[in-house]
Amino acid sequence: MIHDIQKFLEVEKNDADVIMVSKWVGHYKTFLQKYKFDDRNQKMFEQVAHYFALRHAKREGFTNLSAGLLLFGGVGTGKTHAMRLLSSHFGIEFVEAQELAVQYAIGGDKGFSEWVADWKYKELIIDDIGAEREVKHFGNAGIVGEFIGQRYNLWTLEGKLTHMTSNLSEEDFIDRYGERTWSRLHEMCGFVSCVGKDARRTETP
Ligand SMILES: Nc1ncnc2c1ncn2[C@@H]1O[C@H](COP(=O)(O)OP(=O)(O)OP(=O)(O)O)[C@@H](O)[C@H]1O
Numbered sequence: 001m002i003h004d005i006q007k008f009l010e011v012e013k014n015d016a017d018v019i020m021v022s023k024w025v026g027h028y029k030t031f032l033q034k035y036k037f038d039d040r041n042q043k044m045f046e047q048v049a050h051y052f053a054l055r056h057a058k059r060e061g062f063t064n065l066s067a068g069l070l071l072f073g074g075v076g077t078g079k080t081h082a083m084r085l086l087s088s089h090f091g092i093e094f095v096e097a098q099e100l101a102v103q104y105a106i107g108g109d110k111g112f113s114e115w116v117a118d119w120k121y122k123e124l125i126i127d128d129i130g131a132e133r134e135v136k137h138f139g140n141a142g143i144v145g146e147f148i149g150q151r152y153n154l155w156t157l158e159g160k161l162t163h164m165t166s167n168l169s170e171e172d173f174i175d176r177y178g179e180r181t182w183s184r185l186h187e188m189c190g191f192v193s194c195v196g197k198d199a200r201r202t203e204t205p
């Protein structure tokens, strides 16, 4: 699995930044624990806390965090849980890939573009890419792949971030959405690998 955390780190340019960010990393570790996102996968926990700290720094206007977050990996490893916290804490819009497919199936090109118009100038989280059903679409990458392409353009033009989760492997992702989409993801997001046991199967509610 890919670790592309470097994209997150490069925003820390001097010692003062490093000290401030590390203080916020500590703050967000406590925050995540408080909202029941724990360090069962320590590496993922550290990287997610680090990303929250940098996102906080961006909100404060002290850094220009340029990459979104892509949580990539196993089923039941806390990807959606972490993204919901990112969404509620930073006021970021949240949509499931499945919902994108449904809206396209209902509204076609026109209905879909009206439906997503509201996010055009906003940061967005797309959850569970690859879990949506296939809907008839003329592009090679399907409607979700095409939407990722639109978000890429928005990112290059306006700097608006897109965060995503997926449990597809690299191979399956490329199979489904093509090399072009995969290549864009690499540029626009930092990857965090999510490995570990499926919490849904190992924990009793
Ligand atoms: N690190 C974690 N700390 C606390 N709870 C966790 C953690 N990881 C998973 N869980 C719990 O496990 C369950 C599944 O988590 P979640 O839905 O976030 O998984 P997911 O990675 O999005 O899975 P999927 O790939 O199927 O969408 C939730 O109840 C969640 O709270």
Ligand SMILES: [Mg+2]
Pocket (backbone or CB within 6 Å): 079, 080, 081, 127, 128, 165
């Ligand atoms: Mg999920």
